[in-house]
Amino acid sequence: MMKFDKDRLILGAAGPVLALVSSFVLTVLVLLATGLDPIEPIRIMIENAGYSDIQVLIVNQTGIYYLAALAVAVGFRMNLFNIGVDGQYRLAAMVSALVGASVELPGPLHILLIVLVAMLTGAFWSGIAGILKTTRGVSEVVSTIMLNAIATSLVAWLILPKNFGVQPEGSNNLTTGEIAESGWFPGIDMGQGNGVVYGFTFVALALGVVYWFVLNRTRFGFDLRATGASESAAQASGVDAKRMILTSMLLSGALAGLSGMPTLLGESHTYSLDFPVGVGFTAITIALLGRNHPVGILFAALLFAFLDKASSSLDTFGYPKEITKIMQGIIVIAVVVSYELVRRYGLRRQQQKVGEELAAGGALKTDKEVSA
Amino acid sequence: MGIASAALALSATACGKSSTDAGSSSASDSKNITAAIAYDIGGRGDQSFNDAAYAGLKKAEDELGVKGTEAEPSEGEGDADKVQRLTALARAGNNPVIGVGFAYAPAIAKVAKAYPKTTFGLIDDTSVTAPNIANLVFNEEQGSYLAGVAAAKTSKTGTVGFIGGVEVPLIKKFEAGFAQGVKDTNPKAKVLVQYLTQPPNFDGFSKPDLGKAAAQGQLDKGADVIYAAAGLAGSGSIEAAAAADKWAIGVDSDQYNQAGLASYKDHILTSVTKDVSDSVFNLIKSVKDGKPQSGEIRYGLAQDGVGLSESNPAYKKMTDVIAAVNEAKKNIVDGKITVKTAP
Numbered sequence: 001m002m003k004f005d006k007d008r009l010i011l012g013a014a015g016p017v018l019a020l021v022s023s024f025v026l027t028v029l030v031l032l033a034t035g036l037d038p039i040e041p042i043r044i045m046i047e048n049a050g051y052s053d054i055q056v057l058i059v060n061q062t063g064i065y066y067l068a069a070l071a072v073a074v075g076f077r078m079n080l081f082n083i084g085v086d087g088q089y090r091l092a093a094m095v096s097a098l099v100g101a102s103v104e105l106p107g108p109l110h111i112l113l114i115v116l117v118a119m120l121t122g123a124f125w126s127g128i129a130g131i132l133k134t135t136r137g138v139s140e141v142v143s144t145i146m147l148n149a150i151a152t153s154l155v156a157w158l159i160l161p162k163n164f165g166v167q168p169e170g171s172n173n174l175t176t177g178e179i180a181e182s183g184w185f186p187g188i189d190m191g192q193g194n195g196v197v198y199g200f201t202f203v204a205l206a207l208g209v210v211y212w213f214v215l216n217r218t219r220f221g222f223d224l225r226a227t228g229a230s231e232s233a234a235q236a237s238g239v240d241a242k243r244m245i246l247t248s249m250l251l252s253g254a255l256a257g258l259s260g261m262p263t264l265l266g267e268s269h270t271y272s273l274d275f276p277v278g279v280g281f282t283a284i285t286i287a288l289l290g291r292n293h294p295v296g297i298l299f300a301a302l303l304f305a306f307l308d309k310a311s312s313s314l315d316t317f318g319y320p321k322e323i324t325k326i327m328q329g330i331i332v333i334a335v336v337v338s339y340e341l342v343r344r345y346g347l348r349r350q351q352q353k354v355g356e357e358l359a360a361g362g363a364l365k366t367d368k369e370v371s372a
Numbered sequence: 373m374g375i376a377s378a379a380l381a382l383s384a385t386a387c388g389k390s391s392t393d394a395g396s397s398s399a400s401d402s403k404n405i406t407a408a409i410a411y412d413i414g415g416r417g418d419q420s421f422n423d424a425a426y427a428g429l430k431k432a433e434d435e436l437g438v439k440g441t442e443a444e445p446s447e448g449e450g451d452a453d454k455v456q457r458l459t460a461l462a463r464a465g466n467n468p469v470i471g472v473g474f475a476y477a478p479a480i481a482k483v484a485k486a487y488p489k490t491t492f493g494l495i496d497d498t499s500v501t502a503p504n505i506a507n508l509v510f511n512e513e514q515g516s517y518l519a520g521v522a523a524a525k526t527s528k529t530g531t532v533g534f535i536g537g538v539e540v541p542l543i544k545k546f547e548a549g550f551a552q553g554v555k556d557t558n559p560k561a562k563v564l565v566q567y568l569t570q571p572p573n574f575d576g577f578s579k580p581d582l583g584k585a586a587a588q589g590q591l592d593k594g595a596d597v598i599y600a601a602a603g604l605a606g607s608g609s610i611e612a613a614a615a616a617d618k619w620a621i622g623v624d625s626d627q628y629n630q631a632g633l634a635s636y637k638d639h640i641l642t643s644v645t646k647d648v649s650d651s652v653f654n655l656i657k658s659v660k661d662g663k664p665q666s667g668e669i670r671y672g673l674a675q676d677g678v679g680l681s682e683s684n685p686a687y688k689k690m691t692d693v694i695a696a697v698n699e700a701k702k703n704i705v706d707g708k709i710t711v712k713t714a715p
Binding site for chain 2: 057090168169170195263267276277311316
């Protein structure tokens with residue numbers, strides 16, 4: 001029994017490791033092909049990661065990615081592909097910023113309100129896809145992509161000065177107005193201009209624990225995983241699959257809504273035209289790389305945050321920082337390929353083992369054994 | 373030169389990291405001026421804009437012996453990343469440090485406080501001010517007004533088109549000025565308005581096929597002069613207008629002289645120029661001369677910071693158009709015409 005678990009652990013780690021190694025090798029090849037020193041940029045990045053201001057950026061970005069990737073992972077565990085995390089994230093950030101800026105409440109209540117509005121908005125947006133899926137059988141892949149585009153237009157319309165937006169005097173930006181200080185989530189100031197670690201990062205980590213607990217230690221989590229593994233089997237055992245689909249879509253959207261909170265509550269305190277975008281797409285890769293496991297996702301989020309932030313000064317050294325984008329892109333492909341390879345290998349190994357055991361048990365007289 | 377800039381780059385980043393150890397003033401001991409530009413994510417893809425800023429830096433390198441550093445933003449970054457980048461540039465002893473685009477406003481407000489001896493340039497924004505911030509802003513609407521006058525005068529169908537890259541307030545200034553110029557010249561004229569994308573989708577500044585399709589649509593509706601304020605995407609609308617043997621109006625730089633558009637240049641009536649490069653150059657020069665610019669530095673028609681190019685010989689022959697444009701220009705400079713900044 002122990003041995004089997006160890007095998008599983010090794011196999012589980014083999015996928016990501018294989019993906020990372022191959023993406024690393026391919027990136028080095030790309031650098032070589034363009035006539036650049038392949039090792040120097042990586043050395044610079046590692047050196048950058050040693051400095052505290054970069055570390056603060058990495059930690060903060062990890063929290064953002066972690067939340068968004070959890071949102072994707074909830075869907076994945078249920079066999080749902082929520083590509084709409086980015087749209088849910090943007091819409092939720094915008095609407096909650098709007099609500100947050102228009103009221104003034106005592107500290108914790110103000111923050112709670114903003115967070116709740118963000119979760120509800122995210123859940124509402126993904127819920128549309130969930131309802132379409134359960135009532136009309138529309139693939140959530142298609143509907144969430146389309147909802148991303150609609151979210152873009154909706155936000156662009158809402159933020160117009162004639163609607164709810166504000167154009168600060170002398171600025172070419174559009175914002176939702178500044179949230180009063182009572183709605184700022186306290187962070188940890190690292191001093192010396194090193195920046196502030198967003199307090200919400202710790203909320204993100206706590207949610208990782210909640211995610212693990214709900215999925216692995218509750219009836220709901222079991223139902224969710226069971227439905228994800230086989231909808232018909234789950235239904236046969238009394239699980240309402242449609243309800244599960246809708247619930248997990250709503251959960252996924254609520255988490256997506258939360259992923260805008262570190263930035264909104266810790267840094268910008270407003271939603272403006274330059275609010276970071278694309279988080280939801282990066283999160284898909286991170287969830288894949290982390291195998292939907294809360295700890296795996298944490299490491300994947302940390303890796304991607306490192307790639308993003310440690311590379312930011314590369315071009316001052318004459319290296320294009322886009323190499324990290326190449327690396328991230330290759331990771332996406334490599335992850336899919338290597339997981340499939342590892343899965344097949346694991347399957348074959350398992351079959352072999354079962355075969356061996358059967359052979360050993362069934363043919364007691366034979367001494368000869370095929371060693372693996 | 374190569375070694376020098378490499379050394380500079382080295383010191384720049386060496387200091388960027390040195391947040392841990394305090395003694396980082398080593399880089400700023402030089403008498404040489406080192407200027408830094410941080411490019412904008414909002415302007416990402418808007419080649420003409422970022423390139424113009426670079427042209428100003430390049431000119432300063434060539435003429436003033438200034439050493440230049442550039443820093444690019446990462447995709448999907450937030451204010452914290454901009455603060456970190458500007459801090460690294462300022463700490464490395466760069467002066468001035470110029471943020472290209474309004475997205476840098478919150479970051480510059482923070483960093484300028486921490487580095488009061490460094491001059492910060494902020495292009496396209498006057499919402500944050502400090503003694504060591506120079507707000508470099510342009511009256512895009514004035515240049516666009518002149519384009520509207522030229523378009524209304526040239527149009528035979530009485531229908532002209534405006535194509536905006538991304539629907540942001542900055543581009544709406546172009547639209548407002550253009551439409552007003554058209555209407556003031558020919559009240560019966562029709563202005564078709566189309567935006568290519570909405571933020572945060574900035575494809576409308578970078579994808580020529582979008583500009584081409586939009587221009588095609590306006591041509592089908594009878595437009596015979598099309599003004600595109602859409603960065604690189606505008607080249608698509610110039611192509612479409614040229615193919616239909618109609619007029620196009622360029623933007624930012626004099627597009628008649630742009631190598632990439634050489635085959636369509638006969639159809640580029642004129643271009644609305646926005647002299648970002650000069651504004652960058654002037655700021656660097658002022659710091660070098662020891663009299664750093666501060667506060668709002670406005671580049672309008674009066675300062676020739678915006679204007680209308682006259683490189684197309686066909687345009688030069690249209691004396692009545694040029695006369696009308698010059699009169700409008702005079703009226704704006706004299707304050708007889710006030711151009712709206714929002715449609």
